[in-house]
Amino acid sequence: MKNSHMLVVLLIVLSVAFPAFQGMQDSANTAPSFEELFSGYFNYTSMSIELHKIASEHPDIVRLYDLTKNTEYGATWMGRAVWAVKISDNPDMEENEPKILVVGAHHAREWMSYEVPMYLIYYLVDNYGKPPTDNDNDGLVDEDPIDMKDNDNDGLIDEDWSEAQATWIVNHREIWVIPMLNPDGVEYDHQISNLGVNGGWRKNCRDNNKNGVFDEQFDGVDLNRNYPYMWARNRYMQVISRNGIAITADSSNPASDTYHGPDDNYDDDGDALVHAPDWFPQHYIYDWNKIDEDPVDSVDNDNDGLVDEDKDGGFSEPETQAIRSIVKTLDDEEGTGNISFSISLSYHSFGELIVYPWGYTYDPTPDDSLFKDLGARMARYNGYKVIKGSDLYLTSGDLDDWLYGAAHTLPFTIELNSQEDGFHPMPEKIVPTCRLNLGVNLYAAEYADVADEAKSINAKSMNIPLPSIEYEHTKDIALCTEDYRVVVRVVNESLAKEVVLWYSVDGWRYNRINMSSIGGGYYEAYIPRQEAGTVVRYYIDVCDSFGVHIYSPKYAEAEAYEYFVDYDIGHGPGAIFMMAVMIILVCGIIYGGLIKTLNIAIKAERRKIDGGR
């Protein structure tokens, strides 16, 4: 083959390889990869598929439940599921850690309200278990979290988030996310509504007039009026909403957008059945005074020793029953669940508000000041206005009033987006809104234990006295012949119940050392010497008597301090001398040998040439 032919072949190959060259400039995309799923809205079907995928891909931290299986009807009115995702380590166990509830789409047309919870799910499972990563490879780690702000002033936004925080939250909390509480309503609204256009459907798809057909005019229940706490108290009230429109706070009229569902008319506690007199044809009669006689209002209305055990309304819908089936209340309501939630976030739109209880009365809750403070801290992330529910307008039977009144959870309602964005914002708004509110979810999860303690001591704010740790990790090499000394300063020492050092050798299980006080608030501990070549990771853990733990570094053990154990020929001047000696020796032998042999060869060649060989 001639050279020219070969050149042709080479050219052909190069042209095929060129796309390979092109592909070489792989872009450093520092947005989370799952964000491409948020370029448009989910619907019930696509969301269900994704949730199943997530659950099967992350069996170590995710469990997927269809909560309607725990309800009277076994499904929503149209046969759909209410999916709940539990995200926690050891997800099959119930651990002694704070539980958070995040709910979206009570109302069908508030599409953004199910996107935000979905984003939270992806963020947590995607980042779980990943080490602190320099996502944007600028040498700094985790310096620009996802919150729509340029935290590190480098011109880029949200490009380096904290994986350790996500891991820590999943390990130390149980996060329950119900992205779409009202799937029937959402699917119906997807049929009738368009992007960018306001209006749309709000309720679920209950067949109110029982004619076998779903008809907008007659059917549907407003889920956020269907909770039994102070249910229907304000049913006759006309209120003026913030934008000056007169609306009904809560209505008994099935056609109304705020229809709270049918009366209960059921003897939940079974005390209405009384013996009939002997002459009565039936053996039992109903005492109508004993039906719905102890509504859910934290009062033992019928003086029978049980509180709120026979509600007068609420929980008539499979969707709200889904919530009931997991929430643990402090009263004797029937059909409630086992989980005591510390904080709950219920997403709605629109309004750009963070709303706290009460909704049914202008009176403040006992925790009013704590709500204001906690709300303000969450508002630092999304910039929304923090108001009391009744300041918006009076309602009755909403989720938050029930969670606070019956379960003593700290509940918030978050109204996403502004009035101009409306109920169906354009899809470009999804990622920014999700990013903006991610911090709210993470903050609530992270500080739920502090909130619990604040609530239990009736504190006025989240700023309760807590112990904390001052420590700077400086030594990242230790020798295999010495123990490693750690000295920390504990702030608010009197509140510290335990100060513990945890260390792990080469990725094995963490070992515990109780740190000893050496006075002045200082504590010390020694990590025993390890074999050379190992990497030791450690962190410090201080807790108070309530059980709130503070770690150093903050998200231990997802992040930890580490040091390398080196041989005992250390790094001092003796070692440097040894190194210099070796360099001279080795180079002497090798390069010396090379030069010497080359010299011999050169001389030999010259000899051979001269000798005329």
Added chain:
Amino acid sequence: MAEDRFTSRWGFILAALGAAIGTGNIWRFPREAAKYGGGAFIVAWIIALFLWSIPLLMTEFAIGRKTRKSVIGSFAEFLGEKYVWMGAWIVFVSTAINFYYSVVMGWTIRYFFLSASGGLYKGVNTSSLWYSFISTPYKVIAFHVIAVLLGWFVVRRGVSKGIELTNKILLPSLLFLITVAAIWSLTLPNAINGLKYMFIPRVHMFGNAEMWIHALAQSAWSCSAGMGMAITYAVYTKKREDVALNAFIVGFGNNSASLIAGVAVLCTLFGLSPTIADAYRGIEAGSSGLTFIHLAHLFSLMPVGALIAAIFFLSMSFAALTSLISGFEIAICSLMDAGFERKRAANYIALATLLFGLPSAISISVLENQDAVWSLGLLPSGLFISFIAIKYGASKFRSAFINTEDSDIFVGKWWDLIICLLLPAEFFIMFVWFMAEVVKTSPLTFATLVIQWGTVMFLLVRFRKKLYSIFYSRKEGKKK
């Protein structure tokens, strides 16, 4: 017709050095040295140079120069039909290694272009860069093809115009480039840590068998001793060429290159990694992990680093190419003994490398398996070569073929002892050790090893008569 030979002694030496100096010097030596006790490892490695590599190189140069026949032909000539399969084994193993070596060379070429075109900018995630490259078969294949074509282009032009010329250009270039990289790395902030980890002897390692074995293995594989390359290149030396001194020169030269590369790699790694634990992770990351993930990332951190990266990867590509062509030549030489013309033989070998290297290009697990299986095959190769000298009689062999009147230095009785006693013992120890490691880490890989080795050995031994007649006793065999 002018015989196709090296035009001078230096041409031969440069070619042998080019064959010896490959990716193993650049990415394996620094890793092993840092991991196995720095100065201690280097001491053991130098000792291994004298107790394995140089004696074996001498044997090979002597064989090739005497028989002027390919590896297979040499075995036929020295040992007859009964043992010709040994020579075939050597050729097969080197060729099988070449199949995936071209894929590896493709990687280095890709990374050269990547860094030269600015692909290693600050902020790039080199880990995902590497993994996405590896998992995109067509990209890996493209560069594998380029590597094969480059090698083919060189070997079909013959010894003086192809191999010698290429090595004359590339070898000094690559040494220059890696020296530049080494000098740059010495200017880095914590470069001294690299030197510490490379040279400070961890004295207790001298009592560690694993260190000695790894030092022996590193010297063996790095010098390409006992692989058939030295026999093959010696075939093309001029009529009266020295054997012993050349072996020393190649040995020292190969080690010199390793030392420079060691400085370049370790001073960059320890100089730019944020903590020593991080640097250590780079060492534990394996050859490709260290080079294409950790080093690439570290290069990207410094403004001039992208240029140094290009220099580094270019020198790696040159080293790989000069080693690749030696692999080709071992097989081509054998084919020429069987009567094929060089150009024809080159076509066949290039095509075979292209095709049989595809599985390794498509799947990195295949590549790793082939690497595990066939690089160990070099151990028997070394044994077989020493077997020639042992069977002939070590002293006899030495006085007949090494201490010839063309020899520039005298090789004493020490060589006999090494060849007869030490070499087989070293082979045995290394063989058992590395086989045990394979079994321990992956019984599956061991199973594939046994199957592949068994099949090849069986076929070669079974058809040794055929091999003998094809590669040796041909009537119309071409004279060299």
